[in-house]
Amino acid sequence: MITQGQSAVHLGALLPVSRPGWVEAGQHLLAGMELAVQEVNDAGGIAGSPLELVVRDTAADPQRAVAAVDELAALGVAAVVGEYHSVVARAAATRADAVGLPFLCTSAVLDGLTEQPTEWVARLAPAQSRGWQLYAGFLLDAGHRRIAVAAQASVYWAAGIRILREYLAPRGGTVIDLDATTLDPAALCDELVSSSATALLLLVGQPEPAVPIVQAVRRDERLAGVMIGAPAGQPEFAEWAELLGDDGVAVPFLRYLPEHFTPLGVRVEKALRESLGAAPSFVAFEGYDGIAVLAEVLRTQGADRARIAEGWASVAVEGTRGRIQFSRVPGITVWQWAWPPIQIADRDPGWPGLFRVRDSAR
Structure with missing residues (x-):
């Protein structure tokens, strides 16, 4: 009381x-x-x-x-x-x-x-390394070896690229950097075609420039087979679905749910x-x-x-x-809950308001 x-x-x-x-x-x-x-x-x-x-x-x-x-x-x-x-x-x-x-x-x-x-x-x-390593393994399991990242300048995005590269390189994967700050969506699509990447990861802000990049890639017939991913979780939120509709489905992201x-x-x-x-x-x-x-x-x-x-x-x-x-977890400077549950999920192509769990770790 x-x-x-x-x-x-x-x-x-x-x-x-x-x-x-x-x-x-x-x-x-x-x-x-x-x-x-x-x-x-x-x-x-x-x-x-x-x-x-x-x-x-x-x-x-x-x-x-x-x-x-x-x-x-x-x-x-x-x-x-x-x-x-x-x-x-x-x-x-x-x-x-x-x-x-x-x-x-x-x-x-x-x-x-x-x-x-x-x-x-x-x-x-x-920790970012735990989730993003899971995501990198998911990409390899799905058959992706050439992975492009459209990234903006940020300590967070740079750390993510480093984690991906360190995990993928020993396992035959390649990370290709595309500068989302200097490349507009059309130019980014051209670079993506030239790279022969089979997956594009969005390491960018939401809604700009994430939404126009997704729209440009989805509408480019040359990129019909390219998977779009967003490990930072942009598709989790309703705004993503509202702005992108069907273009926003099947974009795997990390979320911390059991x-x-x-x-x-x-x-x-x-x-x-x-x-x-x-x-x-x-x-x-x-x-x-x-x-x-x-x-x-x-x-x-x-x-x-x-x-x-x-x-x-x-x-x-x-x-x-x-x-x-x-x-206390090695490599982590703060007191850490080790570990929350992690899922890789995406919006279901048949039901964009619902999520599919593609992989998980605990």
Whole structure:
């Protein structure tokens, strides 16, 4: 039971809710967080105190995220949770480490989320190397050996290309770079024809330039046999289907969902579907699980920031997608849930509103 007049426990929430951020991802992340906060408060809050979110829009801007961490630290939040974009989350994590503010990253996947090992940061999403190696294996199993990547300049995209190349090269695969910053869709199609690649991976922003690239490739008869892939998950969101229709089907992507939800996940999926008016993405479950973890840490450790950071090592929570515990993983600089479930899925050509699971790992 929440005690009348009891001061709230505040959590900072970082997420993109304006362009050039992936707004739909931010909306789903926030929906998951808000549902979990409501349920925590309905169950009595944190030792009788209500839990409240202090939301800040990062708009996919690392500098804006750093400023938000400083502001939230000054406001006295107990911890920070969220962020979808990996490069933005890396900036937020680095700053949170510097100022001694616990940060639970829900969705960003860069292996090196901070330059140095830190006790202040934990992460729910799997490391990029784990998911993208699974994706590279999927490409090989499907018979693709010459794989083109249409990429924009970004630490995240560059890391993805490196992971793909390191996995594919010893196994007879080749990665061909196409600069999506300098090549317009028509020129990119010409380069794709010249490359003799059988698959094109979109390592670019959504909706621009991802949507016009897909449209150009689908309409180019020379590329009728080329598979389009999007490991970063652009097709997960409804905007993809709305803008591309049938052109957006059969584009495999990574998402972090299990074959079967936990009983909690089944209930949360129903509630999120009602609040969003659409099927919740994996990002919404990451938001819910992030609050569930922090609520448990607050219950056991209190709202002292140093004790919250100490709590990463011992917390164990039944999340929507499995039991969440953190550990130290070689090559990962933060406390890591090892591992969330991973799927490779796409939109079903027969039913574009539904997804097919093409491969999975746990």
